[in-house]
Amino acid sequence: MTIPTFGSSTTLAQPETITRHAAAVQLGITHKSLSMLITAGILTEPLLRADVDALAARDRLVGRSGELTVLRIGALTPASDPGRQFIGFAADIDDQQLADATLGMWRANPERVIGNRLYAVAMRTIPVALFAITGCPNIDAPLVDDSGKLRYRFDGELLARIEPAAGRPGQPTSTAENTIDGHGVVPSSFWVRSTVDASSPYRAAVEAIMTSRIAVDSGGPVGYLSGPA
Template sequence: MIPLSVVQALSARRYAPLGRLGVQEIAVLRVDTARRADDPERDWIGFAATLTPDDLLKALRGWWRCDAASVAAGGVLPVTLSGYVVAVLTGLERWEKNTEGRHAFPEARLTGYVTDLATPKITIASTADSDRQLAELLLGTRLTSHSGGAIAYVPTNATAH
């Protein structure tokens, strides 16, 4: 059971201030809770605050059906779990495409992540000022996105409610 106070705190959480990003649209990576991966490159897929930063980055990197140029143009990839930003990835300038038409961003950096969503407590994983600012702006906020896949696209000039 989740305590009522936690549910109330989450429902009152502010929405991500996307208008401050300076781009028209960003991609959002929508994930589930971490589970064991059957993959030689990584042990986990998804998000868990208990993973080490290296394991978390590997768990969040993947091959997605997406418009890679649009993902890169946004400059940031917020990672959401149930509509809350739990991690932020940057370093999306270069991508690769596999034979199935999926894209990966091999130089993606884990900028920051949430270790406790209810409070929220965040960990900044990057030393770059621009990365730190993005993480502080987005982590723990609400970010609504709709998509049939892992990647959704959200306009930044509209308030997400």
């Protein structure tokens, strides 16, 4: 009879994949919210532990000065209101579809949104796109919804967005992309495409926002992240 021998280790080997339940717990979100991230292509199955670790390791975005408009959005679905075909986000939609689905129609203070300039789109605290708002074409003629609330659509320049990793070119096209990737908080399931280069005044904001997690409190989809009072 051979008696087995044993050693000891200070670390416990972890499997490469992780369950939905464990991923939701690690990210501090509900199972439904995790399913939404998967549907949108932010995470892909089987869930890799390294991808969940990358998102969980992100710092929460904190305002230092000024204010950031934040649109909290779900996975892409058909829109019921006029002026857009879809509402929400999916990693594989094109830039025009992204703008149509996220820039309106929303209940918001148009002057505040225009004044803030930066407009982040986030899904379950994960930023998926960032725009520089350039105007509000229906500011003088807002849509009145069934509850009597005013809704506005915004125009904006796309600064950065999430895209599927499978469609990524061989090399990033800007310094900002290299810097974002260098943070180590972008999982293998997607990459951040930035339209800004090293000379852009938006470069620092793109890097800070698109590698963070954003949490705001508001009574609707549009909220605001402010610096210290």
